[in-house]
Amino acid sequence: MITTSIRRALVPGVAAAAVALSLAGCGSDDSADASTSVGGSSSASGLSGTVAAGGSSAQEKAQEAWRAGFGADNPDVTITYDPVGSGTGRDNFYSGAFKFAGSDSAIPAEDMEKATAACGGSDVIEVPVFISPIDIVFNVEGVDSLDLDATTVANIFNGTIKKWNDPAIAELNADATLPDLAISPVHRSDSSGTTDNFTDWLFQAGGGAWKTEHSSDWPVQSGEAAEGTSGVVGAIQDGNGTIGYADDSAVASTELGKVSVKVGDQFVAPSADGAAAGLAASKLADGAADTQLAYAINRTSTDPSVYPVFLVSYFIACPTYDDKATADVVKGFGQFVVSELGQKAAATNALSAPLPTDVASKADAILAKIAAK
Incomplete structure (x- = not known):
């Protein structure tokens, strides 16, 4: 239909x-x-x-x-x-x-x-x-927006940062009132290209906080697993103190907060233009056949026109x-x-x-x- x-x-x-x-x-x-x-x-x-x-x-x-x-x-x-x-x-x-x-x-x-x-x-x-763009979205009462760098996001999803008022988050969000609330990270349970791109950003830009290279299957034992994009978005919406990642189109009709990620010295919100700029900053993968246009994505650009968490x-x-x-x-x-x-x-x-x-x-x-x- x-x-x-x-x-x-x-x-x-x-x-x-x-x-x-x-x-x-x-x-x-x-x-x-x-x-x-x-x-x-x-x-x-x-x-x-x-x-x-x-x-x-x-x-x-x-x-x-x-x-x-x-x-x-x-x-x-x-x-x-x-x-x-x-x-x-x-x-x-x-x-x-x-x-x-x-x-x-x-x-x-x-x-x-x-x-x-x-x-x-x-x-x-x-x-x-x-x-x-892949949106990093959260559901925390009283908090509408957040600025985070890749290292902090990596430590949230690997379980090192456990509370929303953790000093690492507070330092990046001086104007936010952050609750003493447990963080509940949500990830895909199924093999997912969105997961592959998200973990690729964590590994490339996370300053060593994320230990495993990109993977379509969630690589660490942490957080809540949900099936499919809709499952992740639903779990974030239904939870308290939740955070997860999803394609921008799946988040557009929700009221979930979106993270702006640090690029160079600025914080950049997810956008289609930023994702396109990210592709322009990347190169074709080595060794591809003539029938393939596969890209090796550069997640470490310092150009603030780039939103690096994209697929x-x-x-x-x-x-x-x-x-x-x-x-x-x-x-x-x-x-x-x-x-x-x-x-x-x-x-x-x-x-x-x-x-x-x-x-x-x-x-x-x-x-x-x-x-x-």
């Missing part, structure tokens, strides 16, 4: 197309009819069939917008997207259960052999489609598929996602930053090569 947020939030043209659709699924496994019209024309594309996909829960609102806008031209195609988390999404892609996956972190090196096998021995396609979310697919119908749907949908129209739809519905033009162009060229075996 189309959610109310899609009807209300999509950009003009995409919204009209979305309302007209007859969708094939409901619940977390939403589905939308899909087409290959990246320019938003109303002509039928002639595609047909059903394609199952899933993964990143941070992509969920963007996927709603993409599938709704993409479906305007072809009522005979159904794409389902199950927001089961990045790790499970990748695993389901490797097994063949998903024809493409969304992942908030690049395919781990130890998984690349499985990804290649899933694509019949060919290099897997992996292109960025979604840039979003780059990927579209993972194969360069060839067993049948032409599937190949054409995956190719067309991917190209719509990275198109100007697709990126505007995601920015409106999911508060993401549009891909830089050169990145979108490179991604489109890679996706255009998808074909039947």
Whole structure:
């Protein structure tokens, strides 16, 4: 079904197309009819069939917008997207259960052999489609905003800092009235790209307070675990003295406080522009195949235009598929996602930053090569 947020939030043209659709699924496994019209024309594309996909829960609102806008031209195609988390999404892609996956972190090196096998021995396609800040959010009565550095956040989440009036927090928030209240950190229980990016920031910028490198699975024994982005946000809302992390789109409609993080000598609030600046300050990962645009994120910039706690979310697919119908749907949908129209739809519905033009162009060229075996 189309959610109310899609009807209300999509950009003009995409919204009209979305309302007209007859969708094939409901619940977390939403589905939308899909087409290959990246320019938003109303002509039928002639595609047909059903394609199952899933993964990143941070992509969920963007996927709603993409599938709704993409479906305007072809009522005979159904794409389902199950927001089961990045790790499970990748695993389901490797097994063949998903024809493409969304992942908030690049395919781990130890998984690349499985990804290649899933694509019949060919290099897997992996292109960025979604840039979003990760909000560090909290629920502390009487406190609306906080300034924190990465070291302090790391010590909160590793359990070293246990009270909200701890001197390390108080020193950074002289004007706040901090209660003598236990801190309850909340993290993802499932394998999550959001966790991977959050722990990457803690490790890179935490001054040694965070001992483990980035990981999609929560690496320390501390705090409360909750499943999925919605689970984390719900646990923070329902708790007292809670703090956690979630994609910006999942937090926008809440009244939770947001942390501004220290960058250089300033404290920077989460924003799509700040996340985009963070990508611009990063480089492509070494050793990537020609079919991959995977980034090694720089979390230690001192430029206050950068918000360093962000994710780059990927579209993972194969360069060839067993049948032409599937190949054409995956190719067309991917190209719509990275198109100007697709990126505007995601920015409106999911508060993401549009891909830089050169990145979108490179991604489109890679996706255009998808074909039947």
